Amino acid sequence: MRWTLKPKPDSLKVAQLASSLGVEAPVASLLVQRGIETFEEAKKFFRPSLDDLHDPFLMKDMDLAIERIERAIATNENILVYGDYDVDGTTSVALISSWLKTFYPNVATYIPDRYDEGYGVSYKGIDFAADNDMSLIIALDCGIKAIEKVAYATGKGIDFIICDHHRPGAEIPKAVAILDPKREDCKYPYKELCGCGVGFKLMQAWIQKEGKTIDVLLPYLDLVATAIGADIVPITGENRILAYHGLRVINIAPRQGFKAILEQVKKETLTITDVVFIIAPRINAAGRMKHGLHAVNLLVEENEETAKAFAAEIETYNSERRDTDKVITVEALAQIEELQEQDRFTTVVYNESWHKGVIGIVASRLTETYYRPTLVFTKSGEKLAASARSVRDFDVYDALEACKEYIEQFGGHKYAAGLTLLESQYEDFKQKFEDVVAGSIDSRLLTPEILIDEEIDLEDITPKFHRILKQFAPFGPGNMTPVFLTRNLKDCGFGKCVGGDDLHLKCRLKQGNKPAAIDAIGFNLGPKLNVIGPGSTFKAVYTIDENEWNGNISLQLKLKDVSA
Incomplete structure (x- = not known):
């Protein structure tokens, strides 16, 4: 994973906003990052009003x-x-x-x-x-x-x-x-x-x-x-x-x-x-x-x-969909291994019997696995149909535009698109798509990126801080859940792998010699247990979450990655 810490916003703007809102600097900093610099803008952000819809x-x-x-x-x-x-x-x-x-x-x-x-x-x-x-x-x-x-x-x-x-x-x-x-x-x-x-x-x-x-x-x-x-x-x-x-x-x-x-x-x-x-x-x-x-x-x-x-x-249809997409994903992964195409700049797979209704989901799963612009094709009548998915900051729609000589029809967005083409054009299209992506993508985009909003200390994580963070919702593109970085962390000695195949990492963290400690869970981070081992000092990127256990609610860190 690539860790990218966002640039620090203007400290004067942060201080002014913190003062006018009566909040701590980390909250004000997150707001300024999101383009919110005044009391009035913050009010509109925290209290979205239908009156502010455009004519x-x-x-x-x-x-x-x-x-x-x-x-x-x-x-x-x-x-x-x-x-x-x-x-x-x-x-x-x-x-x-x-x-x-x-x-x-x-x-x-x-x-x-x-x-x-x-x-x-x-x-x-x-x-x-x-x-x-x-x-x-x-x-x-x-x-x-x-x-x-x-x-x-x-x-x-x-x-x-x-x-x-x-x-x-x-x-x-x-x-x-x-x-x-x-x-x-x-x-x-x-x-x-x-x-x-x-x-x-x-x-x-x-x-x-x-x-x-x-x-x-x-x-x-x-x-x-x-x-x-x-x-x-x-x-x-x-x-x-x-x-x-x-x-x-x-x-x-x-x-x-x-x-x-x-x-x-x-x-x-x-x-x-x-x-x-x-x-x-x-x-x-x-x-x-x-x-x-x-x-x-x-x-x-x-x-x-x-x-x-x-x-x-509809629940029955959804169960069928889950079963079908699991089977096709396994077959698609096997096809990539068999063709030894893991080192290409793109992932393009085809099987005429794959269910057209789930190829978009399969394309998303392959993108998660290989982190490449991805196309999954199947037969649709006399033609081939595909779903396209992309990686962050790469416009797959533009890439398809550059291959349109081989495409019958296409449409979509920057990160997701659909297309049809003649079966006779498949191999030429596949090569052209690879050439276009290879010639235009920044190679750094082929490694998943964690965008970090700001660096904070564990002592900054108070119930009030989290209460305000929750009001940043609803989260999504353009307003993602805030991601934090904290350095000089140690495990309190409870670190262990949990879940089937020890997939997940569970620990309790403190920072330096400070007494405060907080629970943390890292899904799919089980293999990183050695990073947080006894005596190790490490850094972590995470979001802040609530954990409910036996009726008690406490704050916990949801780890995205850890590193020495």
């Missing part, structure tokens, strides 16, 4: 989108709410369809089949709209590259409103309205919304025009928070406000679908991390193993018993 009409085409929906309602048109099959897409469809249905009945939903139709807007979906006399499609979390599909729909008398957050290509579709903050001609102040977030802005624009307050949309924010967490967008600016309030809805008044999921896993208070690792995989499992509409049905269901039945069904 939705700052988004390009928002006025056109609202006008088109108004016209559809005035002339009694049928509206189809269309979205992708992942968490962002299914929560978006649940969000917009359930909201529209509160004041307009002629609304249907559509999620493309991952295997039959693939990602994004499909001809089959447009034909479904045409066959059912639907003249307006609201596409969510997809559509920004659907130039031919939108033209096809126009020929059938169907209009499109696109709510997307993916990067546009050189040309954009000729839709009635395209809401995408990443459009070059869009001056919207916040560029990092997820698809569900863009859908929420559409709702905000509607109620604003109606003269209603934002509070009427509060019950929908649980869906937006789930999409923000699952889509790994930065939890800064508007995303932080939406995630903060959405989490409160999940914890105080969850919709029946969430309640049913949480009852199965016996979890009460949820953090954004819990949303990512508990709720999101289950919503995703429907689209991976069966069909994304199962997830939408669960999310919009209002009857408690029906929601429980849907959640039980």
